[in-house]
Amino acid sequence: MAPLVVSGVSKVYTVRGRGRGKFTAVDDVSFTIAPGAAVSLVGASGSGKSTIAKMITGSERPTSGSIRFGELAVERLHAGGLRKYHSRVQMVFQDPYAALNPLHTVEYTVMRPCQNFLHMAPARARERVYELLETVGLTPPAQFAGKLPHQLSGGQRQRVVIARALACDPELIVADEPVSMLDVSLRADVLRLLASLRAKRGLSLLYITHDLLGARVITDEILVLNKGKVVEQGPTKQVLQHPKDEYTVQLLDAVATPFAAVGPSPSQ
Numbered sequence: 001m002a003p004l005v006v007s008g009v010s011k012v013y014t015v016r017g018r019g020r021g022k023f024t025a026v027d028d029v030s031f032t033i034a035p036g037a038a039v040s041l042v043g044a045s046g047s048g049k050s051t052i053a054k055m056i057t058g059s060e061r062p063t064s065g066s067i068r069f070g071e072l073a074v075e076r077l078h079a080g081g082l083r084k085y086h087s088r089v090q091m092v093f094q095d096p097y098a099a100l101n102p103l104h105t106v107e108y109t110v111m112r113p114c115q116n117f118l119h120m121a122p123a124r125a126r127e128r129v130y131e132l133l134e135t136v137g138l139t140p141p142a143q144f145a146g147k148l149p150h151q152l153s154g155g156q157r158q159r160v161v162i163a164r165a166l167a168c169d170p171e172l173i174v175a176d177e178p179v180s181m182l183d184v185s186l187r188a189d190v191l192r193l194l195a196s197l198r199a200k201r202g203l204s205l206l207y208i209t210h211d212l213l214g215a216r217v218i219t220d221e222i223l224v225l226n227k228g229k230v231v232e233q234g235p236t237k238q239v240l241q242h243p244k245d246e247y248t249v250q251l252l253d254a255v256a257t258p259f260a261a262v263g264p265s266p267s268q
């Protein structure tokens, strides 16, 4: 198990066309995720959360700074190295429907990484698919294995994405708003699943969210991002109970009073 160490990372995009110029999406961000730890990255839309996720998973390169996973310099990895890295660091996206190939069955989707990364023979890989479906609560597995994405509910689809992410036994999962497209009633279930995977498998977790209260459920540390900069960083309880930064206070107020802006309800 390796720690993830993000040091002084920035990402500057060059914007073309009208309004062209440089745009700093991530500005000198540093944090560490120890083996088995869970960290939340919280911030408003456009604050740079997904850009950080992409740099950690290697699909974007930092303009400056470094990302180390144990001994590995992530920003310097290329094809072969990245492939190997992806067996250790997996991503779960916001939209499970877009993340799944509509023509692939659940079994095929979850089996492929078992074969590609772990080089399992088909019979063993199939067995593992069933184990993984059990792990993510798609039971009985035989009922789900042959299904296509459109035959599943949103929550079930996200469980398939999580099963696929687990298939190659990763050490770290980067989950970019994994529950924001799910029905509110399903969100807690999927969060509980991520929390239990962390506890049972010793996985590390980077949980990206708009939702400070969701962050409370599954992570021990929170980083608050505003316009690409970390404005607050600390143990979850401390950040939520004694926020130091004005922006964190605003985020907390937004959670506490979601209807304040539209005034009292007609019955009041």
Ligand SMILES: Nc1ncnc2c1ncn2[C@@H]1O[C@H](COP(=O)(O)OP(=O)(O)OP(=O)(O)O)[C@@H](O)[C@H]1O
Binding pocket: 013, 014, 015, 023, 025, 043, 044, 045, 046, 047, 048, 049, 050, 051, 052
């Ligand atoms: N390829 C790109 N080229 C130029 N600007 C980009 C690019 N990708 C992202 N940005 C800009 O960088 C900023 C941060 O984007 P990012 O997707 O990281 O935000 P986010 O915090 O994930 O937002 P959301 O909560 O809406 O998902 C945004 O202003 C976005 O427009």
Ligand SMILES: [Mg+2]
Binding pocket: 049, 050, 051, 176
């Ligand atoms: Mg995003």
